[in-house]
Amino acid sequence: MTGGSVAQEGKRKQLLDAAVRVFARSGYHGSRVGDIAAEAGVAHGLLYHYFSSKDEVLETIFRENFGELLERFRGVEASELPAAEKLEAIAKILLRTWRNDPDLVTVMVRDVARSPQLQAQVDEVREAFAIVERVIVQGQAEGAFRADLDARLASWVVYGGLEEVLTGWVLGQLPAGEDEVARAERTVVELAVRGLSV
Amino acid sequence: MTGGSVAQEGKRKQLLDAAVRVFARSGYHGSRVGDIAAEAGVAHGLLYHYFSSKDEVLETIFRENFGELLERFRGVEASELPAAEKLEAIAKILLRTWRNDPDLVTVMVRDVARSPQLQAQVDEVREAFAIVERVIVQGQAEGAFRADLDARLASWVVYGGLEEVLTGWVLGQLPAGEDEVARAERTVVELAVRGLSV
Amino acid sequence: MTGGSVAQEGKRKQLLDAAVRVFARSGYHGSRVGDIAAEAGVAHGLLYHYFSSKDEVLETIFRENFGELLERFRGVEASELPAAEKLEAIAKILLRTWRNDPDLVTVMVRDVARSPQLQAQVDEVREAFAIVERVIVQGQAEGAFRADLDARLASWVVYGGLEEVLTGWVLGQLPAGEDEVARAERTVVELAVRGLSV
Amino acid sequence: MTGGSVAQEGKRKQLLDAAVRVFARSGYHGSRVGDIAAEAGVAHGLLYHYFSSKDEVLETIFRENFGELLERFRGVEASELPAAEKLEAIAKILLRTWRNDPDLVTVMVRDVARSPQLQAQVDEVREAFAIVERVIVQGQAEGAFRADLDARLASWVVYGGLEEVLTGWVLGQLPAGEDEVARAERTVVELAVRGLSV
DNA sequence: GATGAATGAGATTTCATTCAT
DNA sequence: AATGAATGAAATCTCATTCAT
Numbered sequence: 001m002t003g004g005s006v007a008q009e010g011k012r013k014q015l016l017d018a019a020v021r022v023f024a025r026s027g028y029h030g031s032r033v034g035d036i037a038a039e040a041g042v043a044h045g046l047l048y049h050y051f052s053s054k055d056e057v058l059e060t061i062f063r064e065n066f067g068e069l070l071e072r073f074r075g076v077e078a079s080e081l082p083a084a085e086k087l088e089a090i091a092k093i094l095l096r097t098w099r100n101d102p103d104l105v106t107v108m109v110r111d112v113a114r115s116p117q118l119q120a121q122v123d124e125v126r127e128a129f130a131i132v133e134r135v136i137v138q139g140q141a142e143g144a145f146r147a148d149l150d151a152r153l154a155s156w157v158v159y160g161g162l163e164e165v166l167t168g169w170v171l172g173q174l175p176a177g178e179d180e181v182a183r184a185e186r187t188v189v190e191l192a193v194r195g196l197s198v
Numbered sequence: 199m200t201g202g203s204v205a206q207e208g209k210r211k212q213l214l215d216a217a218v219r220v221f222a223r224s225g226y227h228g229s230r231v232g233d234i235a236a237e238a239g240v241a242h243g244l245l246y247h248y249f250s251s252k253d254e255v256l257e258t259i260f261r262e263n264f265g266e267l268l269e270r271f272r273g274v275e276a277s278e279l280p281a282a283e284k285l286e287a288i289a290k291i292l293l294r295t296w297r298n299d300p301d302l303v304t305v306m307v308r309d310v311a312r313s314p315q316l317q318a319q320v321d322e323v324r325e326a327f328a329i330v331e332r333v334i335v336q337g338q339a340e341g342a343f344r345a346d347l348d349a350r351l352a353s354w355v356v357y358g359g360l361e362e363v364l365t366g367w368v369l370g371q372l373p374a375g376e377d378e379v380a381r382a383e384r385t386v387v388e389l390a391v392r393g394l395s396v
Numbered sequence: 397m398t399g400g401s402v403a404q405e406g407k408r409k410q411l412l413d414a415a416v417r418v419f420a421r422s423g424y425h426g427s428r429v430g431d432i433a434a435e436a437g438v439a440h441g442l443l444y445h446y447f448s449s450k451d452e453v454l455e456t457i458f459r460e461n462f463g464e465l466l467e468r469f470r471g472v473e474a475s476e477l478p479a480a481e482k483l484e485a486i487a488k489i490l491l492r493t494w495r496n497d498p499d500l501v502t503v504m505v506r507d508v509a510r511s512p513q514l515q516a517q518v519d520e521v522r523e524a525f526a527i528v529e530r531v532i533v534q535g536q537a538e539g540a541f542r543a544d545l546d547a548r549l550a551s552w553v554v555y556g557g558l559e560e561v562l563t564g565w566v567l568g569q570l571p572a573g574e575d576e577v578a579r580a581e582r583t584v585v586e587l588a589v590r591g592l593s594v
Numbered sequence: 595m596t597g598g599s600v601a602q603e604g605k606r607k608q609l610l611d612a613a614v615r616v617f618a619r620s621g622y623h624g625s626r627v628g629d630i631a632a633e634a635g636v637a638h639g640l641l642y643h644y645f646s647s648k649d650e651v652l653e654t655i656f657r658e659n660f661g662e663l664l665e666r667f668r669g670v671e672a673s674e675l676p677a678a679e680k681l682e683a684i685a686k687i688l689l690r691t692w693r694n695d696p697d698l699v700t701v702m703v704r705d706v707a708r709s710p711q712l713q714a715q716v717d718e719v720r721e722a723f724a725i726v727e728r729v730i731v732q733g734q735a736e737g738a739f740r741a742d743l744d745a746r747l748a749s750w751v752v753y754g755g756l757e758e759v760l761t762g763w764v765l766g767q768l769p770a771g772e773d774e775v776a777r778a779e780r781t782v783v784e785l786a787v788r789g790l791s792v
Numbered sequence: 793g794a795t796g797a798a799t800g801a802g803a804t805t806t807c808a809t810t811c812a813t
Numbered sequence: 814a815a816t817g818a819a820t821g822a823a824a825t826c827t828c829a830t831t832c833a834t
Binding site for chain 3: 704705720744746748750751757777778781782785788790
Binding site for chain 6: 243246251
């Protein structure tokens with residue numbers, strides 16, 4: 001017996017979780033491989049058993065977490081909801097999912113989001129933007145959203161608004177309690193939907 | 199005789215300008231002090247005559263340039279314009295920095311924003327947000343903007359929308375020609391103002 | 397199988413021994429970390445696995461070796477010998493370190509003694525002086541040594557005489573063969589004991 | 595008119611005095627050329643107008659000060675005094691002269707005395723030792739000092755005793771008031787003379 | 793004489809990565 | 814799988830010295 005499934009994938013998961021905490025605390029460049037291993041309670045050589053480099057750890061964090069988010073975005077897009085409600089659903093997913101794990105949000109916003117290096121990442125983030133864009137186009141086709149606004153650009157503006165709120169929470173500069181999160185959802189959605197509406 | 203205006207401005211300016219170009223090209227962590235000096239055409243030791251560390255170079259770039267931006271924001275706030283037009287003016291100032299100095303915007307968006315904890319940065323950016331927030335409050339007082347939206351939160355959303363557009367340009371994922379910049383101004387302003395309006 | 401005793405003792409010991417040789421040859425400031433590593437036959441990075449800095453290497457050399465000396469001084473103090481013989485024993489211990497490990501003595505005399513402010517050093521050397529002082533006081537109590545001399549001061553003078561002889565050997569300005577060492581013992585002890593005697 | 599003699603040699607003297615203070619405070623290797631210039635209140639480039647290197651500054655400090663001391667030792671040696679009194683005179687010169695300038699003593703004892711590099715220095719210090727040695731030989735010839743002790747070795751022991759007392763004062767570990775200095779003179783002389791006496 | 797900007801060799805230290813055990 | 818000693822490329826920073834003004 002080699003233990004249950006937790007032990008099976010144990011060390012790899014421990015390392016990944018530790019990396020999120022360490023990156024959140026010190027930033028990617030400010031974190032050493034040894035810090036991650038120490039936080040995970042293993043020898044640092046072990047990290048190279050599971051990952052080929054420090055870089056791949058960050059990439060893995062991104063891939064395994066952003067992919068899930070993307071899946072849910074796709075679900076929203078595929079649904080029968082009107083555009084405005086799809087936008088609302090997306091906003092809620094983004095703001096709520098990440099509230100579950102502030103450290104992960106910190107890493108995503110600070111370290112991953114603007115690294116132009118990771119190609120897989122760029123592709124996946126691009127897809128998230130594309131979904132928002134298509135929802136806006138849908139709204140324009142339905143006659144609910146103004147057709148004279150560039151949907152592409154609008155998707156960036158909306159996404160940026162969402163991300164900045166997350167950043168505000170991450171930096172501790174916006175109140176991030178339960179109520180505030182609910183209010184933030186309304187505010188962003190109201191702003192976006194009314195801004196886009198005919 | 200001390201040569202042309204470049205020499206006039208001095209090596210400090212040359213180093214700062216070179217640093218912006220080098221950071222824009224390779225990122226802060228991907229740039230070596232020697233690269234900056236080489237780009238400036240001076241010995242690397244000279245950098246330490248003017249700055250105490252590589253880090254201080256980045257901080258100086260931020261401080262000297264964001265400070266200027268902030269000055270202009272303050273000018274807008276102090277003007278007699280209605281809130282919507284103030285918002286428009288701020289958006290224009292911010293977005294036009296891109297065409298003005300793309301390298302600088304790249305560094306600001308990619309490197310400064312992710313930098314560990316430049317306290318000066320936090321303070322000054324906070325002030326920029328505060329200006330937007332006060333303009334929104336003014337609009338609410340004038341009855342032009344909806345009073346039921348949290349001005350604080352709204353300011354983050356608006357600012358985030360603007361910053362994300364800059365990011366799109368920096369990452370080469372949004373078209374960034376003259377026309378597109380003009381269109382982006384309109385789009386963001388329309389979205390924000392109509393989103394905020396009664 | 398892990399090889400002979402050199403390998404047994406480990407790289408840390410190798411580095412420390414190499415440092416003594418290198419410091420003796422070129423002086424602390426004239427030696428580079430890379431020289432020590434090369435002399436030890438390891439990569440220079442390894443030095444930082446065992447010590448936090450070049451400085452700590454010197455401090456460790458001092459601590460681990462002077463500590464041993466001090467132990468032996470304490471043994472002498474604790475013995476039942478009359479004061480004059482204790483002084484003689486201490487002188488022999490100190491002077492014989494030269495033939496035992498000339499490089500070590502060189503480093504101690506030339507580099508440690510001039511080092512900025514190794515606090516450990518100050519404390520331990522102080523203790524060595526204190527032992528000599530207590531032995532003198534004992535001699536005064538026994539009526540063998542003159543009571544009108546300040547024991548504290550006398551301990552410095554005696555210790556200084558010993559150290560200067562070591563310095564003469566280190567600088568190559570006093571002959572340092574087997575015979576000369578034996579003669580030096582007698583000379584210093586004669587001088588000190590007769591000088592102190594009633 | 596270019597001012598009086600003080601102004602004439604003004605800056606050079608200022609630099610030398612400043613160097614003594616700075617070296618005393620931080621040690622030779624811990625002091626930067628810029629520190630010396632700052633302490634002297636001049637630009638650091640000026641140091642190179644008067645001295646060819648940082649090293650030459652230290653050498654100059656030694657030469658200009660130790661030479662004076664040596665002159666006085668020579669005077670004592672040339673006098674008609676008996677050996678014991680010559681020894682006493684030398685001890686007084688050493689302990690008193692240096693008490694006039696604690697910083698200078700600090701530098702001499704800590705930075706100069708054990709640098710095997712400066713050849714001029716080695717020669718002059720050697721001469722000082724030689725004087726003490728010849729005085730001891732004289733005492734032996736006069737029948738006052740024991741002939742069975744090695745005069746060379748004895749001179750080092752005596753000189754070392756003196757230097758160590760200076761070191762104790764420099765390090766602040768021996769009380770260094772007016773009275774203590776007088777007592778130290780007696781102690782050292784008593785020890786040495788009685789130790790050497792028949 | 794005097795200044796201080798400019799130079800650049802050189803040194804310490806860091807840390808991702810490898811690998812023998 | 815797991816460890817952590819060992820490696821060594823690479824980077825920042827220091828500072829004595831030079832030199833144009």
